Amino acid sequence: MCQLLGMNCATPTDITFSFRGFSQRAGITSDHCDGFGIAFFEDKACRLFVDNQSAVESPIAELIRNYPIKSRNVIAHIRKATQGKINLENSHPFSRELWGRQWIFAHNGDLHDFDPVLSGRFTPVGNTDSERAFCYLLDQLVNKFGYIEPSLDQVFDLLTDISPRIAEHGTFNFCLSNGQALFSYAITKLHWLVREYPFKPAQLIDIDVEVDFSQVTTAEDRVAVITTEPLTQNEAWTAFAPGEMILFQYGKAIRHQMTHVERLIREAKDPSLKRVTKADQY
Amino acid sequence: MCQLLGMNCATPTDITFSFRGFSQRAGITSDHCDGFGIAFFEDKACRLFVDNQSAVESPIAELIRNYPIKSRNVIAHIRKATQGKINLENSHPFSRELWGRQWIFAHNGDLHDFDPVLSGRFTPVGNTDSERAFCYLLDQLVNKFGYIEPSLDQVFDLLTDISPRIAEHGTFNFCLSNGQALFSYAITKLHWLVREYPFKPAQLIDIDVEVDFSQVTTAEDRVAVITTEPLTQNEAWTAFAPGEMILFQYGKAIRHQMTHVERLIREAKDPSLKRVTKADQY
Numbered sequence: 001m002c003q004l005l006g007m008n009c010a011t012p013t014d015i016t017f018s019f020r021g022f023s024q025r026a027g028i029t030s031d032h033c034d035g036f037g038i039a040f041f042e043d044k045a046c047r048l049f050v051d052n053q054s055a056v057e058s059p060i061a062e063l064i065r066n067y068p069i070k071s072r073n074v075i076a077h078i079r080k081a082t083q084g085k086i087n088l089e090n091s092h093p094f095s096r097e098l099w100g101r102q103w104i105f106a107h108n109g110d111l112h113d114f115d116p117v118l119s120g121r122f123t124p125v126g127n128t129d130s131e132r133a134f135c136y137l138l139d140q141l142v143n144k145f146g147y148i149e150p151s152l153d154q155v156f157d158l159l160t161d162i163s164p165r166i167a168e169h170g171t172f173n174f175c176l177s178n179g180q181a182l183f184s185y186a187i188t189k190l191h192w193l194v195r196e197y198p199f200k201p202a203q204l205i206d207i208d209v210e211v212d213f214s215q216v217t218t219a220e221d222r223v224a225v226i227t228t229e230p231l232t233q234n235e236a237w238t239a240f241a242p243g244e245m246i247l248f249q250y251g252k253a254i255r256h257q258m259t260h261v262e263r264l265i266r267e268a269k270d271p272s273l274k275r276v277t278k279a280d281q282y
Numbered sequence: 283m284c285q286l287l288g289m290n291c292a293t294p295t296d297i298t299f300s301f302r303g304f305s306q307r308a309g310i311t312s313d314h315c316d317g318f319g320i321a322f323f324e325d326k327a328c329r330l331f332v333d334n335q336s337a338v339e340s341p342i343a344e345l346i347r348n349y350p351i352k353s354r355n356v357i358a359h360i361r362k363a364t365q366g367k368i369n370l371e372n373s374h375p376f377s378r379e380l381w382g383r384q385w386i387f388a389h390n391g392d393l394h395d396f397d398p399v400l401s402g403r404f405t406p407v408g409n410t411d412s413e414r415a416f417c418y419l420l421d422q423l424v425n426k427f428g429y430i431e432p433s434l435d436q437v438f439d440l441l442t443d444i445s446p447r448i449a450e451h452g453t454f455n456f457c458l459s460n461g462q463a464l465f466s467y468a469i470t471k472l473h474w475l476v477r478e479y480p481f482k483p484a485q486l487i488d489i490d491v492e493v494d495f496s497q498v499t500t501a502e503d504r505v506a507v508i509t510t511e512p513l514t515q516n517e518a519w520t521a522f523a524p525g526e527m528i529l530f531q532y533g534k535a536i537r538h539q540m541t542h543v544e545r546l547i548r549e550a551k552d553p554s555l556k557r558v559t560k561a562d563q564y
Contacts, residue, residue, distance in 0.1 A: 044407050045371030050329055059349045067341045089327030096379055100405035120429030121403070123382035125326050147402030 002092065002108045003032055004190065005076040006175035006226035008182040008248035013223050014068035015040075017211050019076060021204035021231045023065065026055035026078045029206040035091040036061055038076035039104040040069045041179035046102045050091040054078075073177040077106035089126035093175075094134050096122055098141065099149035101178045105134040108228055109171025109188065119143075133166055137176070152181050152247065156255055159183055160245045164259040167243070175226060181249040184226045185259075186240035191230050193237050194251060196222040202232045222251030284374065284390045285314055286472065287358040288457035288508035290464040290530035295505050296350035297322075299493050301358060303486035303513045305347065308337035308360045311488040317373040318343055320358035321386040322351045323461040328384045332373040336360075355459040359388035371408035375457075376416050378404055380423065381431035383460045387416040390510055391453025391470065401425075415448055419458070434463050434529065438537055441465055442527045446541040449525070457508060463531040466508045467541075468522035473512050475519050476533060478504040484514045504533030 005022045007015050019038065027033045036055035039048040047069065055061040055078050077092035092106040107130035114129055121142055122135035140162055141155065150158075159176070166172050167187045176183040184190060195202070199213035199221070226248070230237040240246070247255040287304045289297050301320065309315045318337035321330040329351065337343040337360050359374035375388040389412035396411055403424055404417035422444055423437065432440075441458070448454050449469045458465040466472060477484070481495035481503070508530070512519040522528070529537040 042370040045369075045373075047332060047370065048330065059345060063341060063345050087327075088324040088329065091327075097405065097407060100407055102407060123379065125379060125382055125384060 001082060001110070001171075002077055002079045002106075003030070003228040004106055004108045004173065004175050004226070005074075005228075005231075006177070006182050006184060006248075007071075007074040008177075008224045008226075008251060009072045010222040010251040011220055012070035012072055013221065014070050015074045015076070016065060016068050017202070017204070017209070018225055018227075018231055020065050020209055021206040022076060022227065023055035023061055023078065024206035026061075028056055032078035032080045034081040034086045035079040035088075036077065037091045037093050037106070038064055038074065039093045039095065040071040041073040041102070041104070041177060042071060044101040044179050046095065046104060046179065048093065048095050048104070050088060050093075052086055052088050052091055073179055073182050075104050075106050075175045075177055075182070082110050085127070087126070090128045090131075092130060094131045096134070096138055098138055098178075099147070101180075103138065103176065103178050105130075105137070105174060105176045107133060108173040108190075111166065111169040111172065114166065114169040129170075133172070133174075136166070137162060152249070153255070156183065156245065156247050156257070159185065160257045160259050163245065164243060173228070181247055182224075182226070183245065183247055184240070185245045187242055189228055190226060190240040191228070191237040192224060192226045192240070192246065192253070193235055194222065194224045194253070195235075196251065201234070203234050204231060205233045206231070224248045224251050224253065283364060283392070283453075284359055284361045284388075285312070285510040286388055286390045286455065286457050286508070287356075287510075287513075288459070288464050288466060288530075289353075289356040290459075290506045290508075290533060291354045292504040292533040293502055294352035294354055295503065296352050297356045297358070298347060298350050299484070299486070299491070300507055300509075300513055302347050302491055303488040304358060304509065305337035305343055305360065306488035308343075310338055314360035314362045316363040316368045317361040318359065319373045319375050319388070320346055320356065321375045321377065321459075322353040323355040323384070323386070323459060324353060326383040326461050328377065328386060328461065330375065330377050330386070332370060332375075334368055334370050334373055355461055355464050357386050357388050357457045357459055357464070364392050367409070369408070372410045372413075374412060376413050378416070378420055380420055380460075381429070383462075385420065385458065385460050387419070387456060387458045388412075389415060390455040390472075393448065393451040393454065396448065396451040411452075415454070415456075418448070419444060434531070435537070438465065438527065438529050438539070441467065442539045442541050445527065446525060455510070463529055464506075464508070465527065465529055466522070467527045469524055471510055472508060472522040473510070473519040474506060474508045474522070474528065474535070475517055476504065476506045476535070477517075478533065483516070485516050486513060487515045488513070506530045506533050506535065
């Protein structure tokens with residue numbers, strides 16, 4: 001299994017504080033040592049740093065802890081390999097260009113017997129279940145919308161339709177961003193919070209570091225942080241409900257939807273209950 | 283204009299020596315200060331570092347100079363902006379996934395009135411002539427070969443057909459790699475050399491650094507280096523002929539072809555001389 005960290009902000013913000021705590025879990029406070037990656041959007045483009053060394057030992061992770069790259073959308077991942085070798089092509093986040101934007105995806109969980117037919121438009125470079133799921137999601141977006149870029153709400157609707165069906169194959173918690181917004185989905189475990197005015201001090205759980213955000217922010221700042229396990233000990237983190245999809249934009253949770261996993265599982269067991277949707281195609 | 287650096291090797295090799303000299307040109311020995319980027323392949327995947335700071339000032343470039351990332355195929359670029367803003371989405375190298383591999387492209391030169399029809403399969407994220415040319419090349423590969431991955435020779439043949447036609451729009455020197463090999467093309471300026479057994483010392487031109495490669499290599503090592511301007515003062519660099527395409531694999535130039543630019547320019551002026559090829563489609 002792996003751990004996820006996402007950040008969506010109203011104004012470009014650096015993630016050094018959260019990443020400092022998060023990356024401790026790659027060998028010090030937890031054993032997610034099999035590679036790490038982090039993607040920082042700047043408008044439609046992004047910087048993607050990946051390494052198959054742990055985020056504790058990697059010189060690239062050390063750079064990220066110390067170089068304040070400001071971004072409105074960030075996705076990071078530390079890996080504990082369950083499927084696929086420990087090499088670069090299996091390191092999350094994964095990226096693909098679609099509609100003239102980079103799309104970035106990181107997954108926590110395991111999928112079993114998930115082998116959908118892919119069109120060839122997006123082909124996995126490595127051999128993880130995660131990259132296969134990413135390519136499948138993007139394939140479905142192109143199937144539905146062709147080469148005309150849909151709205152965020154349309155993407156959200158399609159994701160809420162497809163994601164629970166992928167989740168029938170195992171555990172499917174993810175963060176996905178196209179640089180405009182961040183889509184997060186959890187079947188088993190994700191937490192989130194929003195930091196906004198009036199800002200307060202925050203203390204990391206994994207390392208003895210505290211930042212008083214009231215000293216380093218303005219009233220316009222607002223930051224949503226999404227993570228597998230809470231990062232701070234003195235802030236109120238909200239757990240995702242099983243099957244909850246949240247759309248974050250401008251540092252706010254602007255849309256929530258429950259995807260009714262239990263119902264879909266019942267449908268899978270009793271085909272007579274099953275809705276017919278595009279996602280049935282795999 | 284910009285400067286290019288490519289490396290293709292028989293065994294995974296680090297590029298710290300060449301990059302140390304090359305990156306001096308981003309503000310010290312030359313004025314290519316408007317961003318830099320470098321991509322390192324590991325099999326089918328790659329690490330791509332880009333920054334819109336100069337390669338002299340960027341902490342990411344400093345990491346590259348000191349962190350010996352070993353790779354068989356590397357492409358780097360330092361930018362002096364002529365078209366497109368100085369931002370991340372316009373920083374070379376550009377990357378796309380095709381046939382389950384990353385493809386990496388960097389361009390030196392300017393293209394004018396180059397506005398081909400693109401299918402939508404590959405869409406520029408930024409607004410440079412260079413990324414447009416890359417998307418066009420990949421589009422033509424998919425047009426010709428569909429979702430069946432062609433051989434390197436087939437890719438080489440298509441590139442030698444299309445590249446001179448793009449070059450009719452201005453200056454088109456590039457490095458392109460899919461992790462298996464490196465394709466280089468020059469209309470105006472590229473140089474190359476091969477370092478192999480028996481290795482000798484090499485002295486950089488842009489900074490007072492010398493490495494005795496005989497001390498840090500084995501007989502199995504072989505490295506081809508491709509660059510806009512020679513990097514060392516005591517090695518024999520070969521200039522590309524105008525319109526020459528070279529395919530590098532295992533640290534060797536395994537195929538050369540002249541693309542007869544002059545003839546194509548004459549054809550463009552006198553349509554009755556023109557050959558009909560797939561590349562006429564734009």
